[in-house]
Amino acid sequence: MKGDWIKYLKxxxxxxxxxxxxxxxxxxxxxxxxxxxxxxxxxxxxxxYLGFKIESPYTALMILTLQYTHSFFTIEGWEMGTIAxxxxxxxxxxxxxxxxxxxxxxxxxxxxxxxxxxxxxxxTLLYIREENFSYIVEKFWRFIPESIVISLLAPFFFxxxxxxxxxxxxxxxxxxx
Numbered sequence: 001m002k003g004d005w006i007k008y009l010k011x012x013x014x015x016x017x018x019x020x021x022x023x024x025x026x027x028x029x030x031x032x033x034x035x036x037x038x039x040x041x042x043x044x045x046x047x048x049y050l051g052f053k054i055e056s057p058y059t060a061l062m063i064l065t066l067q068y069t070h071s072f073f074t075i076e077g078w079e080m081g082t083i084a085x086x087x088x089x090x091x092x093x094x095x096x097x098x099x100x101x102x103x104x105x106x107x108x109x110x111x112x113x114x115x116x117x118x119x120x121x122x123x124t125l126l127y128i129r130e131e132n133f134s135y136i137v138e139k140f141w142r143f144i145p146e147s148i149v150i151s152l153l154a155p156f157f158f159x160x161x162x163x164x165x166x167x168x169x170x171x172x173x174x175x176x177x
Contacts, residue, residue, distance in 0.1 A: 005058055011165045012062055016069055018160075019046055023073040038146055043070035043081065045150050048114055049161045051089035052101060060086050084121040088114055104155040111154040115147040 022042035030038065047063050056062070063085040064078070071078035092099065092114070101107045123136045 008056065008058055008062070012065065014164050015046060015161065016065065018164075019043060019066060019069055023070065027073045037142060039074070040146055040149055042150070043067060044085075044115060044118055045111070045154060045157055046161070047081075047085040047088065048111055048154070049158055051085075051092040051114075052099070052110075053158070053162065054165060055093075059089055063089065080122050080125045083125065084118050087121055088118055091117065101158070107155045107158060108151045112147060112151040115143075115150060119143050119147070 019042060022040075026040050026042060030036075030040070043066055046066050050059055050062055050066075054062075060082075064082050067078040067081040067085060070076075070081065099110060101110065119140065123139070126136055126139075127133060
């Protein structure tokens, strides 16, 4: 068991590099194209991948690392995303026998479903902190197109991440996405 975490360093490092490139795209290039109100939440996609595909005792630390890296590119805190990501991964682990990412369509639908759950967890935490429901409603209307884009990109990104994480042998759900 000692040193078991070392096998996750290389794929996690590559995943962090992918996140940084995607965050730069989302925060710098999208506003240049005129999309100033929308930011594609690639961090959610990567956390969902960890929940769907990687079974590890270090998943919570990996989520924390992804969310903390994401926080360098946004004013949103890393703590709410970490709590939401861990709760999502716990939910996925309980539903593992029911979830099978056997096709692109199923992957898109399941990804959308868990993004909705993510939104409701974060919205609940925001409401507890701010007690401002109008901000949550406004955030929901921006969330819809962002989540659709992420869901449509999920099969492609999951296949890329499958190649990166393949050496781990820690498959949780379907092999073919």
